[in-house]
Amino acid sequence: MIRIENLVKTFGPKRAVDGVSFNVERGEVLGFLGPNGAGKSTTMRMITGFMPPTSGKVTVGGHDVAESPLEAKRLIGYLPESAASYADMTVRGFLNFAAELRGLRGDARRRAVERVIELCFLRGVVRQSIDTLSKGYRQRTCLAQALIHDPEVLVMDEPTEGLDPNQKHELRNLIRRLGESKAIVFSTHILEEVDAACTRAIIIDRGKIVANGTPEELRSMSALAGAVTLSAHGANAEKLSSVGRVEDLGGAFRIYPREKSDASALAQAVVDLVAAEGWKVEGMYSERGELDEVFRRITLPDTAK
């Protein structure tokens, strides 16, 4: 649904987005990760047609955003950064306005507004003016606006920003559910969200894509991935070093595979060793790798890649 080819955006001498290309298909939820100022918002603004790219091309549902912006925009629902909305309007008034701009009239409009009020749990505040709402409700009101025409493409800039943990949880579930039938891109810098809602994640740093894969693939880039942590009575580092590289965690040992390709065999090797030595196992688990660590490693300029 979304095709991005070699997208570049410069602000003066600064290249905010520097040759970004990726596709998002229907049924995909793409998490857009990156440190602050990495170019996430700028990329999203170019997808939604708010900013023209310096060079490169964005097509949404086959429509070039630069050449036929209205056709492309009709397919997109957009939740901008900080959930901007007209503070002087009531929630219902605002949603009616958005529905009308999306070309919904009469009965269709009423049904669409009711649908998003239910979907985003806004029933209790429909008559309230937006400036009296809490951050969470404001976010949901703006999300409701983005969903009002049941768009095929949903673009959200930090949708869970400012929500409490319960609301975050609900929103992630909603994103996952919507993602079954739509193409969704959302940006975040909260890594757990990638696990909770995404089918794929892209990490962007200083305008460039530095990683692109499923959460599982990204996690396996972690140095920790495939390591086995063992805490067992009687275990010692010397014996363990026969199966892999050992790190003493104080009370427990972490054994890293010598080669990434040995990772699957490592756990078995450790189990065999424990059985042979007759150690009393208190705990043992295989590490999946941590997204945090991957994120830090590829986006921090001073850590070696």
Added chain:
Amino acid sequence: MKPIWTIAKRELAAYFTSPVAYVFLVIFLLLTGFFTFTAGNFFERGEASLAAFFGWHPWLYLVLVPAVGMRVWAEERRSGTIELLLTMPVATWQAILAKFLASWIFLALALLLTFPAIVTVNILGDPDNGIIAAGYIGSFLLAGAYLAIACMTSAMTRNQVVAFILAVVVCLFLVLAGFNPVTDLMVRWASPAVVDTVAAFSVVTHYDAFQRGVIDSRDLLFFLSVIGFALFATGVIIRGHRSG
């Protein structure tokens, strides 16, 4: 057409959900009343016309119209709603036109509420209501020209105060270019052709014709060109922001 109406409706409603509209209407009516009857010597003139009423409009609007127009784009940019509006399936020119029309309709409403002046002059004497009608049309066009300029300066900044001051300065220039004391000064060192050319850019020159009851297509064209140009410039400025 439909998105223009949708946006214009929202803009108009926004005036009336805040106290801004009511404060503006009250101040506008008080000031027109004061200028017409006190400063304009309405009664002492001894003539059944609204010349005293219309004569002050270029000056009155100089302050009041930028106050109406200053928020049009500055507020959208400050609050970030501009991103919402321009990612809707709406062309930028439609949004610009809709916002302008909404504010213009609001100003028309303010102008219509001065109807007691017409009633008064008709009770007291026997005025030429054709001239009064032409005066209203001129006044409405004048307000539109100022408003379009205020929309333009509003798009330049996210600060409403800055937008207001810029609009006043630009409008002041358009007034002074044809204001008699200024043209008299210019005649001393510039050739009459230059003075006339500069004066042709003034709203006052074109506005005065309407007050004499003359609706000339050239004057009409002048005001519509100022509006057209300012709104076009608004589009260029907004496009410039988005391009970064």
